[in-house]
Amino acid sequence: MTKPRFRELRRSYGFDEVAIVPGDVTINPEQTNTEFEIEKLTFSIPIVAAAMDGVTDVNTAVLMSKLGGFSVLHLEGVQTRYDNPQEILDEIAKAPTAEVTALMQKVYSAPIKDNLVGERIQAIKKAGGICAVSAMPANTKKLASLSVEAGADIFVIQATVTTARHVSRSYRGLIFSELREAVEIPIIVGNCVSYGACLEIMRTGISGVLVGVGPGAACTTREVLGVGVPQVTATMDCAAARDAYLKESGRYVPIITDGGFRRGGDICKGIVAGADAVMIGSVFAQAKESPGRGNHWGMANPHAALPRGTRVKVGTTAPLKQILFGPTSVTDGSQNLVGALKTAMGVCGAATIKDMHKAELVVAPSITTEGKFWQIARST
């Protein structure tokens, strides 16, 4: 009997398994620069609020702009299906756990109203905010043209998994390169997790890529579909695609890593893994200003036949400004995210986000295990 060639599986890594190694040079955190660019738009912090209904509405979008980052308003969420979305959001917040998914399936089956799409965008622009909006691929053509008309600054096409080559009999696949021609504002596409998919998406000419499938706090894709790549590996692979694409085209397409960021340390690791910016959901759902009232859920949760996610009660902790910039007396890493990033850049000797890409990560035993001994003591 000839010896078989066994199939080898590659090891992948999530946040809890890696740690950042300090550099041989350190710099003063105040001298670090956290700027992040999408085409001609420059943001002072590399942080994006997720297109989730518990996180982003007109109000928080304006606030995030003023704080230096931006929010993405989901055009297929409650904001565009209901004239008074807060009523619906309150209903979701109050629903018992056992009934909430069924409620959300009903809530999200109401039609999207074209007029609300325009109104929400204009409200953000009128208040002086950068307006980024998102849609699923199937509705992109229509919603993108409505958005541009209303004055949106960035258009995001987002599904659980998006590729440059989608096969469908029911509708003619969305061709990103055609869309790129038609739409004048920056286009961000996601999510993807692999080198190949990311590279192909970049080659269509779009402006940015969202990275991450599965690891978010409100996401159960990995349980339901078995699909997902841990976020550190996904980010490293897509960063490799970005660097390869830069080499072949001369164009630098930023990647925004999206999913599962819960602490300042996670954000720092996402950047070291190669991300240009980080998309945040659950931590921002904890902000005082957030529409979810301390609740958090993803846009795949309300799927009519195969919901993938849950409403997570994350609680309300602090104003968005304090979550981003502190000061704080909280020691679990959930506040002063930008302060944490600048401090980590300091100990890595990284003056810019691109410098931070060169820092070293090691695989380390998970924090939880390491800290077990004193866990009880800590919670006393």
Added chain:
Amino acid sequence: MTKPRFRELRRSYGFDEVAIVPGDVTINPEQTNTEFEIEKLTFSIPIVAAAMDGVTDVNTAVLMSKLGGFSVLHLEGVQTRYDNPQEILDEIAKAPTAEVTALMQKVYSAPIKDNLVGERIQAIKKAGGICAVSAMPANTKKLASLSVEAGADIFVIQATVTTARHVSRSYRGLIFSELREAVEIPIIVGNCVSYGACLEIMRTGISGVLVGVGPGAACTTREVLGVGVPQVTATMDCAAARDAYLKESGRYVPIITDGGFRRGGDICKGIVAGADAVMIGSVFAQAKESPGRGNHWGMANPHAALPRGTRVKVGTTAPLKQILFGPTSVTDGSQNLVGALKTAMGVCGAATIKDMHKAELVVAPSITTEGKFWQIARST
């Protein structure tokens, strides 16, 4: 002192440690084809209900056929030992945990009645179902001939571990190739977990192989005997044997991976690992129609001297049809298994089960660890 050559151990993987990587192409889930063939029989879904008394009786066997898969009726279980098996099943369901194994040892020591073998098979056939039945190797000769006579469609020979070469002084070993000659219906043999054992079984001419030792929810083989190979590795190795056998013989012998499938995601991973179909126990024990009344146990549980397994209270959740096809409001992956498979095939760009064999798996930190942070929140 000369340096010793230390014995190296190969790493093996179970479901919780791997994740499926999305493809560079995606396709619409509705365009995926999940067909599965055993010789001339074609099934529209690659799902088989296990030969377990809490899962399969005449009624569920007929139902599974209508839904596109098939069930295996165990010819050495309560269905053929008792005229009124439901009475016995109810007794098992009601027994206190501390007494249930002893009760089962007694229940399963009653003799198998030849007439019931025929009656159960004919009942399934009369109702229009595909009838698959199983027996242990020692009773195969007798039960196989009774089954063929009664009209069974598929005969399954199943023990914890089955090989093509069994050494016994007490009875002449079952020779699969001889049985193959004698029995005209497709024969499935299992369970095995290694390349060599699988390849040897295929060479006897049988029609399909069951893969898996140890990981089932109701199985404690690994605790009791120390024997078992995690299901992803077992499936990959036996798939390699199938491919090698196809190359040497031109004949494609499907493998059915069996053991420990608890969520849609597990099924998707089993297929990506190389399985042609998946045998399901505990999740089907949760079906409203299941004979176990929300209880689940394996056929090795009632062993008279060395029981290996336990009765697991899995509860009753939904009709079998909903477990298979949804729609659902449950988000833990235990319902809409076929929808999950088709969606995962979509994100992997796999039009058929054989395409899905080419998708990539990565080793990933277990879901449980990854989700720890929000576990409490989720359960609120």
Added chain:
Amino acid sequence: MTKPRFRELRRSYGFDEVAIVPGDVTINPEQTNTEFEIEKLTFSIPIVAAAMDGVTDVNTAVLMSKLGGFSVLHLEGVQTRYDNPQEILDEIAKAPTAEVTALMQKVYSAPIKDNLVGERIQAIKKAGGICAVSAMPANTKKLASLSVEAGADIFVIQATVTTARHVSRSYRGLIFSELREAVEIPIIVGNCVSYGACLEIMRTGISGVLVGVGPGAACTTREVLGVGVPQVTATMDCAAARDAYLKESGRYVPIITDGGFRRGGDICKGIVAGADAVMIGSVFAQAKESPGRGNHWGMANPHAALPRGTRVKVGTTAPLKQILFGPTSVTDGSQNLVGALKTAMGVCGAATIKDMHKAELVVAPSITTEGKFWQIARST
């Protein structure tokens, strides 16, 4: 700066991380032979009861002999320090957890009585048992001669870590080769965990080696000293030493793996890892006949200044005979240990213990993790 050569650490394995792969041939368990030899003594089962005061006294030593294995009576325990040891054992059994170590330190500071050494040995011999006794290296010369005189069959020299080359200023080191000359009965020496230490011990001419430092249920050596090698790796390395020594000398010195065996599956794994026999503590402490009354502790526990271990309440479950041979209705692997071994040998196609050494082990995710999902259900 030149790149440093980082120190590499070898990975080692314990029971929970490995699983036995079934063979390509299977044999009927009844045809397996579990015999084990130490010089001219042959035992029908490869199982040894540990030299622990909660496990072995005159009564259980006689019983183990009759059941086919043997027990080791510790000559530095309560049996030789007290005329009425059961009184003391009862006191230990009843002591509150917080006070038990201090109590044991006191109990074990009483002097060893020479006359009791002889009496215990003679009592075992009179009842027809094989009599194996043990001592620490420092007391070996005196106790070995008393033992031989009283009729002991096997002498065991046991300390946490024993080597052939011990450096001491306070007493002239025990020279095993000299002892070998002086003592006519088989000598077993332990414990060791590495290839080199095991090989050197074998070269002194002794009759058997005990393998294992740290992993026992009642042992905290790894916490207190940081010292220990997981049992599967320790056994594999010492088995390699045995095989190397056989090659160089033509003499086969059996190794007895000792520490942390809690289930039938662990014993099977220990044998596959290369052990000729298995020493068992905690599982035998559960026997109805055991002197510890359902309590278990090691001989390093009562150390006057640095106790390493704890009294573990293991409870009382079944007669020793049932623990060894069943039948049982317990499904966690703690009973019918020999039945489990013979069944595992069957699925590995191993007719003898030496055949079983050739079976394959794979590294597998720990049972605990794998079974998490149903844990709650199982305990209902």
Added chain:
Amino acid sequence: MTKPRFRELRRSYGFDEVAIVPGDVTINPEQTNTEFEIEKLTFSIPIVAAAMDGVTDVNTAVLMSKLGGFSVLHLEGVQTRYDNPQEILDEIAKAPTAEVTALMQKVYSAPIKDNLVGERIQAIKKAGGICAVSAMPANTKKLASLSVEAGADIFVIQATVTTARHVSRSYRGLIFSELREAVEIPIIVGNCVSYGACLEIMRTGISGVLVGVGPGAACTTREVLGVGVPQVTATMDCAAARDAYLKESGRYVPIITDGGFRRGGDICKGIVAGADAVMIGSVFAQAKESPGRGNHWGMANPHAALPRGTRVKVGTTAPLKQILFGPTSVTDGSQNLVGALKTAMGVCGAATIKDMHKAELVVAPSITTEGKFWQIARST
């Protein structure tokens, strides 16, 4: 599409994942020598009490000296900010968990009083103790000169991460080589975790290096910043730097490994990993004499904007002398640390600390996992 070169991550190890392999020779623990030197100062035990306000004050510094090691008094803690520090320490001890970080932020914003710096140092010297003091880099110039003047024996410069090349616009970076010239007493610098950073620090001429970022019991740097290297790997890498520096310069600069030591076994592992001495925080916070009254926190906890750590209630267990030298009836490794070290050196056949550097470590499943089965039993 060309195959990308995926970025590889190096595996790193913490205490719970490694174990010490006994040697092929053993020696009597009483014959081991645990001496440790910093320039001309020799200590009989390689143990240093941390510069933490719950651990070190004048009283414990004197006591540690008498016991053979030394303590480091933090010159930026409560001892130099308050005339009556015990009042403040009691307030911290009594504060509710939810308020303690905010309280500490306030407490540590009081100014450092120059006169107290001198008084504390003189008090230690007057009582006959070795006086080691520490400061952060920004305050080093001033505090070092005050310290030398007052008679300190060792000066420690300590921050979360310290490098030989710090970039700052706000103050002229501290040049260690200049400081070395100016200050006549031994200088210890830390913390660092990598080969490169450690080697560069040694090249500035300083006398010792502190190793460790992140793993301490009272430290949440890894959660907040994502930064940290598990202690075993950090120690091995810095030991490699020490050995490389010895080769290039002929000067042996000891490394003191600092962070996360909770048991005797951890200390033994730290030494085997290559440390010349071990800095201890939480375990000493448990001493009866400790100023924290059973509470423990790090010097990064009270950071005004981004606190990294928590007050941990560790309780009060025994006098410092008993924690160091026993005897004890505690079996979890938290007492008789020196006894444990000498015993471990004995089983490794190591007569000196430098011999102990040559012992072998293996990667082993974590103690917690291994011991799970009996955990409940043990706690009964």
